[in-house]
Structures are given as C-alpha cells and as structure tokens.
Amino acid sequence: MTRFYPVETSVLHSPAWFVPFDEFAQRVRAAGVATRLDRFDPAENAWTPQDTQAVRTPSAAIAYPELGRRRGPGAAPERYRVRFEAIGYQALYPADGEPFDASVTGVEFLAPPYDDTRPPAWPGEPRLVRLLPGVAFPYAPGVRTVHGVAIDAGTRAPVANALIEARGRTSRDGVAWLERTLTDPRGAFRLALRWEGERVTGPPAGQAFHLQATERPGRTGSLDIRLPAERDRRHVIEISADLLAGSGHHSEQ
Numbered sequence: 001m002t003r004f005y006p007v008e009t010s011v012l013h014s015p016a017w018f019v020p021f022d023e024f025a026q027r028v029r030a031a032g033v034a035t036r037l038d039r040f041d042p043a044e045n046a047w048t049p050q051d052t053q054a055v056r057t058p059s060a061a062i063a064y065p066e067l068g069r070r071r072g073p074g075a076a077p078e079r080y081r082v083r084f085e086a087i088g089y090q091a092l093y094p095a096d097g098e099p100f101d102a103s104v105t106g107v108e109f110l111a112p113p114y115d116d117t118r119p120p121a122w123p124g125e126p127r128l129v130r131l132l133p134g135v136a137f138p139y140a141p142g143v144r145t146v147h148g149v150a151i152d153a154g155t156r157a158p159v160a161n162a163l164i165e166a167r168g169r170t171s172r173d174g175v176a177w178l179e180r181t182l183t184d185p186r187g188a189f190r191l192a193l194r195w196e197g198e199r200v201t202g203p204p205a206g207q208a209f210h211l212q213a214t215e216r217p218g219r220t221g222s223l224d225i226r227l228p229a230e231r232d233r234r235h236v237i238e239i240s241a242d243l244l245a246g247s248g249h250h251s252e253q
Helices: none
Strands: 004-006 017-022 034-041 046-049 054-056 078-085 089-092 107-111 126-133 145-152 163-169 176-182 188-192 198-200 206-216 219-227 234-241 249-252
Touching: 017 078, 078 089, 089 176, 126 176, 145 206, 145 219, 163 188, 176 188, 206 234
Parallel strands: 004 054, 017 126, 145 234
Antiparallel strands: 034 046, 034 078, 078 107, 089 126, 145 188, 163 176, 163 206, 198 206, 206 219, 219 234, 234 249
C-alpha cells in the first residue's frame, strides 16, 4: 500500500491521474483513500506489487510522476494497475460509459517511457474513480437502507463485487435519481434508498423499488421490493444469463 506525498513542485509527467469521488456525498474525496500499485510482469503473466509512491496534487488528484522514467533506447511502455481502498467504500473500476464487469479489480493503464530530453509519447489523462458505499458504510441515522445478497441462479453461490442499482424520478419535479453499491466477497449488499419510489396503493400501501444486479454484460438479475413493509427482509437477487434471467425473491423475514 502506498502513502501519499504532497506535490511540492509541479508534476511534469504522470501516465495516469486519478480523482477519487465519493458518489454517496457527490464530492471529491481528498482524504482517507489509499492505493495499491501493481505492474504486470509478462514473463510471469502476473501482477507484481510495487513500492512506487503516489503523490497527491493540490486539486486532490493522485498521480505517479516517476512511472515510465527510464533511460536507454528501445524502452517499451509498461502495464500497471492501481487499486483503491477507503474504509466503508468499494471502488467502481469501470470508467463512466464502460460496461460493468465484476472481474475488473483495478484501473489499468500504460506508462510510456520518458527521460529528461524525451517526453512520454502521450500525456496522462485525469480519471474519475467512483467510490460506492459498501456493506460497512457508516450511513447517518435516518437514512433508509435495504440489505440482502446476490447469488448465482444456477449454483446458488454468492456473487462478489456485483453492482446493485436502484433508480427512478421524483414525483414532484421529475428529477432522476440513482443509488448504487457493490456486493462484498460474500455477495452481501446494503443499499441506500434516500429517494421516493413508485407509489402503490396496496395492500399494503407504500413505495415500490426495482433493484438491478449486474455481474457483467449478459449476466444480470432483478428484484422488485415494497417499502416500508419489506424494509427489514433479507432480499435475494438471482443473477443468470439475460435470456434465462428470472426475478429474485425474498428468502427471510
């Protein structure tokens, strides 16, 4: 795990820039975030932990200005990945606009070679890394949450790192809302539902929410729940191939 060092001089070259973003609070998270950097070793076909120190810029970005700095002709770009850790959070690694895949375990990037006279072949681009509330996220008192587990519909095994989502629109002004979380290694999730759902007259009366679970493209599951009647239930979302997907169900009171 790397420690962060403030930038005392300008960062001339960094192959990647990362901006941790607290999605629940909707703001950049400047503290309490740690990273682990790995380099891909082609000879071993494996990721190797690195001790390279990350630096934090005045704008709260995380950079690696020393990666790629090496001398000699014929140097090739090297492949790296960085993993993020913050207490109570789980990092969403696919970038905005990319399909979600639970098997993605870090942000990968290439570090082109450079030295004092030759700049890198391409500049590093800022990348927003979204931090989603995890099972242990310290929600404030009064925040409505639901909990449960995502499982494989065929094997009944828990699905780790699955993306759990609920979305809708407010009834008064039609503003779109989205709540997201990721399952832990046991497939468990805890999702905040701060916004209003679709009103249902009952019985019993309440609000309906549609939960969507995604393991990867083509592997999803869904579940409809009603609150407040089903708030304390352990909700089970079954994930299967989209053509065969069925609805999830409640398993426990």
